[in-house]
Amino acid sequence: MDDGRATTTRGGENLLFLTDEQLRQGIEAMFFAYRGFTADPDRILSDMAYGRAHHRAIHFINRAPGTTVNNLLNILGVTKQSLNRVLRTLIEDGLVESRVGTSDKRERHLFLTEDGHALESRLSDAQRARMRTAFRDAGPEAVAGFRTVLEAMMDTEMHRTYQRLKESGA
Amino acid sequence: MDDGRATTTRGGENLLFLTDEQLRQGIEAMFFAYRGFTADPDRILSDMAYGRAHHRAIHFINRAPGTTVNNLLNILGVTKQSLNRVLRTLIEDGLVESRVGTSDKRERHLFLTEDGHALESRLSDAQRARMRTAFRDAGPEAVAGFRTVLEAMMDTEMHRTYQRLKESGA
C-alpha cells in the first residue's frame, strides 16, 4: 500500500515530509502535544468535581454566550445525554445560567454566571499561557504552519464549525 | 493579567500571532484537529472490543518492539493497572506476545504477533492517510511549523520521551 519512500518528485518539489517516518513523527507529536495542551486545565479541574467535559462546555458557552443546547451539541460532538449531565451540574453549582428562549421557548440559551466566568478565566489563562509560550518560542511562520496543518486535519464538518467560530470571534 | 493586545514591538517584530484571539483560535484548532486525528482509528476500533487505549499500546509496541511494561508505562503516562487491563486483553486475543526478559527475568518484553501487526497496519494506515493528505495540502513549510509548535507545547518530560522515540526511528 505504501513503500514508505518519497524523496523528490515532479518539478523538483521536495516531498521528504511525506515519508512514513515523518508521518509517524507527526502522529506522535500530536499525541504528546495534546497531553501538554490539556495538562494545565486538567490539573485545576482534578481538585473539583469537574473534568475535561466541563471545561469544554464552559469554553464554548463563554465563546458564544446565549448559545442553545443543540448548537453546543453540534460543536462538542457528543450526545445530549452526555452534555446534559455536565450542564446540569454546572447549572446546579451556579456556574451556568439557562434562560428559556424568547422567540422559541423550547430552546434554552446558555450563559456563564459570574462564578462561571471566574472558573473560565482560571482554566483558559492556564491554557493560553502554555499556548502563548509555545507560539512565542516557535515564531509567527511556525504558528501559521501549525494552524494550516491542523485545519487540514479536521473533518469537513468540523472545519466548517471551526471557521464559523473563527469568524464570529472579536 | 493580560490586556489581549499585542501588535508590534521592539525591533519591529510582529507579535500579532500572540493576541488572545489568535491563542484562542489555536486552542480551538487543537480541539477540532485532535478529533479528526483520532476519528479514523476510532471508527475501526468501535467495531471490535477495543478502544483508543488499545490503539496507543499497539502503536508503541510496534514502534519499539521488545519494550518493557515499565517503559510503555512511562510513554503512555497511565497507571500500570490501567495499562495492564489493556495488555491482558491484547495478549489473550493473541495480538501481543509477552516474553520474560533474558538478562532481567522480572521484566516482560512486549512484541506484536502477526495478528497484532495486521491490526496495527489497519489502524495506522488510516491515521497516516489522513496525516499524509493534511501534510500534502499544507506543504513542507507548514509541516515544519506544525512540528515546531507541537514540540513547544509538550511538557519537558514528554518532550524528552518524544525526542528519544524520534531518534530511535529508522
Add this chain to the structure above:
DNA sequence: CTTGGAATGTCAACAAGGCTGACTTAAACT
C-alpha cells in the same frame, strides 16, 4: 384546532478507561 414533529430534559443501564490502595510473586541488588 388538532396533530405531527422538533427541542429539550430525564431515567436507566452500560462500557471504556482513567484513578487509588492493598497485596503477591519473583528476581535482583546491597
Add this chain to the structure above:
DNA sequence: AGTTTAAGTCAGCCTTGTTGACATTCCAAG
C-alpha cells in the same frame, strides 16, 4: 538476609461516553 524493583492482580471509584425509552413543551402545518 533484607530491601527494592518489575510486574501482575483484585476491588472499588470516577468521569464521560454510549443507547433506548419516554415526558414535556411548543411551533407550525394541515
